[in-house]
Amino acid sequence: MATLEIRDLHVSVEAENGPREILKGVDLTVKQGETHAIMGPNGSGKSTLAYSLAGHPKYTVTSGSVLLDGEDVLEMSVDERAKAGVFLAMQYPVEVPGVSVSNFLRTAATAVRGEAPKLRLWVKEVKEAMAALQMDPAFAERNVNEGFSGGEKKRHEILQLELLKPKIAILDETDSGLDVDALRIVSEGINRVRSTGEVGTLLVTHYTRILRYIKPDYVHVFAAGRIVESGGAELADKLEEEGYESYVKGGASE
Amino acid sequence: MADTPLNAAVNTAGSTTAGSIEVGTAGAGAQLAGPGTGRTAVQQPIDARVAVKPSFDVNDFPVPNGREEDWRFTPLHRLGGLHDGTAAAIAERDGAGTDKVEFVLPDGVTAETVGRDDARLGKAGKPVDRVAAQAFSAFEQALVVTVPKDAVLPEPVRIDVRAEGGVRFAHVVIDVKPFAEAVVVLNHVGTGTRAANVELLVGDGAKLTFVSVQDWDRDAVHVSQHNALVGRDASFKSVVVTFGGDLVRLHPRVNYAGPGGEAELFGLYFADAGQHLEHRLIIDHDTPHCRSNVAYKGALQGQDAHAVWVGDVLIRAAALGTDTYELNRNLVLTDGARVDSIPNLEIETGEIVGAGHASATGRFDDEQLFYLQARGIPADEARRLVVRGFFAELLQQIGVAEVQDQLMEKIEAELEAAV
Numbered sequence: 083m084a085t086l087e088i089r090d091l092h093v094s095v096e097a098e099n100g101p102r103e104i105l106k107g108v109d110l111t112v113k114q115g116e117t118h119a120i121m122g123p124n125g126s127g128k129s130t131l132a133y134s135l136a137g138h139p140k141y142t143v144t145s146g147s148v149l150l151d152g153e154d155v156l157e158m159s160v161d162e163r164a165k166a167g168v169f170l171a172m173q174y175p176v177e178v179p180g181v182s183v184s185n186f187l188r189t190a191a192t193a194v195r196g197e198a199p200k201l202r203l204w205v206k207e208v209k210e211a212m213a214a215l216q217m218d219p220a221f222a223e224r225n226v227n228e229g230f231s232g233g234e235k236k237r238h239e240i241l242q243l244e245l246l247k248p249k250i251a252i253l254d255e256t257d258s259g260l261d262v263d264a265l266r267i268v269s270e271g272i273n274r275v276r277s278t279g280e281v282g283t284l285l286v287t288h289y290t291r292i293l294r295y296i297k298p299d300y301v302h303v304f305a306a307g308r309i310v311e312s313g314g315a316e317l318a319d320k321l322e323e324e325g326y327e328s329y330v331k332g333g334a335s336e
Numbered sequence: 337m338a339d340t341p342l343n344a345a346v347n348t349a350g351s352t353t354a355g356s357i358e359v360g361t362a363g364a365g366a367q368l369a370g371p372g373t374g375r376t377a378v379q380q381p382i383d384a385r386v387a388v389k390p391s392f393d394v395n396d397f398p399v400p401n402g403r404e405e406d407w408r409f410t411p412l413h414r415l416g417g418l419h420d421g422t423a424a425a426i427a428e429r430d431g432a433g434t435d436k437v438e439f440v441l442p443d444g445v446t447a448e449t450v451g452r453d454d455a456r457l458g459k460a461g462k463p464v465d466r467v468a469a470q471a472f473s474a475f476e477q478a479l480v481v482t483v484p485k486d487a488v489l490p491e492p493v494r495i496d497v498r499a500e501g502g503v504r505f506a507h508v509v510i511d512v513k514p515f516a517e518a519v520v521v522l523n524h525v526g527t528g529t530r531a532a533n534v535e536l537l538v539g540d541g542a543k544l545t546f547v548s549v550q551d552w553d554r555d556a557v558h559v560s561q562h563n564a565l566v567g568r569d570a571s572f573k574s575v576v577v578t579f580g581g582d583l584v585r586l587h588p589r590v591n592y593a594g595p596g597g598e599a600e601l602f603g604l605y606f607a608d609a610g611q612h613l614e615h616r617l618i619i620d621h622d623t624p625h626c627r628s629n630v631a632y633k634g635a636l637q638g639q640d641a642h643a644v645w646v647g648d649v650l651i652r653a654a655a656l657g658t659d660t661y662e663l664n665r666n667l668v669l670t671d672g673a674r675v676d677s678i679p680n681l682e683i684e685t686g687e688i689v690g691a692g693h694a695s696a697t698g699r700f701d702d703e704q705l706f707y708l709q710a711r712g713i714p715a716d717e718a719r720r721l722v723v724r725g726f727f728a729e730l731l732q733q734i735g736v737a738e739v740q741d742q743l744m745e746k747i748e749a750e751l752e753a754a755v
Binding site: 139160169181182 | 667698700702703704706707708709710711712713714715717721722723724725726727728729
């Protein structure tokens, strides 16, 4: 059973006047089959947590540890983390000129699985996954994220989640910028992956809206670079009613 | 934002991308005029270039100083003296540098070495700048390749040139007679200082695909003007591929000898650190019902890799029913590279089918790299994926399988060597 263990994680970014600490001691354990929602106000550092776990070069881990089944994730390069089973669905996926979606997906699947998927099975797999996300087949021939609408970008991220089958899925504000229909389709995709019981999900979000579709096992409130409160799904209801004010007022948020 | 579209309309101002990519703006060659500028009239660059009086005689052109519209991007000091007579003097003093030339000639095709006075020379057009005129004034013997009337060649004509140093001026005529169909590959390797004129005569109803590969050693200097004269209802396809050399400056030009002609100009270049690769083309639509389509794509990597692309399309008043489009795309893989991309379209009649151009320079940046790596793709493979994808579409348009394969191999080799 895969387990991601984050212990006392401190992360800085380079700012104009030297390094600025954003994560100030994050502790969190995510097990396969569990869904954790990380909720917090803007600037609380929740996206930094997501990108640090994936290994974005902008972030420097100054102390703490991240282990995936006992393996040191922080020692791994970005692609090694992906191969180890860490997946980050990005809030703002970037355009990659000249690379078609189908080529990209197959290259990624080959890298993550360690061998090229058999072509016929692969074509079927992609087709079915795209149909489930209500994506036009012509989508596969477009360049990665080039000219995609906000909803298309998020569907494309979840398509990759379904195809790459990670152990730990980090979904960074996947709900942002989606209308109700797109949110439902994307959430259904995430739920399909969750229902396999083989993925631990870290759902990073500002709003409680997506939690109507995706029921978390745990909700963590993130403020000022650390988790300040943890609870069950009912904590999200409290946030829905009261907002983040009580956490921010205490000087918790920057 | 990685991709910065320069412009989609005629001579609109462009934009400059961030960081170290410098992008020339469309119409940037237009000089300011009026009080204080020392000039009294605004001159469009395309006018200036078309207005140049073509001539076979080098003495009809002043030595360029680098401020001229058509020389302003070229580092003259790296031309090996091709522009100021010193190269010609070296060739005179030491004798011309040697080229080893090998041919593959399908049945019926002839390749002749002829003297300067051969009547078949100079029919496709005259030199339009000093280096091309220098080449014409100084070459000793010309190569004339003839594809006979109605011949449909089963395989490409190959002309493999290996330059073995020194200075040499060349003249090549590819004469494809009416209704013949041919693919001609002119392949350049080795090193030296070379200037040439290549004449491409495409007879009425004929089809010619001309592939010029510049696979030079790193220190070669190569300047060449390609003059195509496209016959009535003829099809001409030019494929220019430039990888090697210290300075390569090619000037493909198209003129139409009769209505119904079609020209496609494809180009592919890969500039590494310090290389200057310049492609400037002119399509002169002065004949009704002709078509042209231009697509050039380049990748750049390394400090002071410099690509210049200037695409001039002129639709004259007589060229009713013209249909033209030109595109230039550049992919900058590292910091320190520079692209100047300048499409110019000048239209003197509204009675056309279509005319357009586009230019964009995109950058392969850290965010793209992170995105691909976050999906398990290692960094070097990520870069290869992007470059391959970038060129693949263009390669498919070449339409000659063995040439496509050869070029894909070259691209792979470039990526292996330098990424």
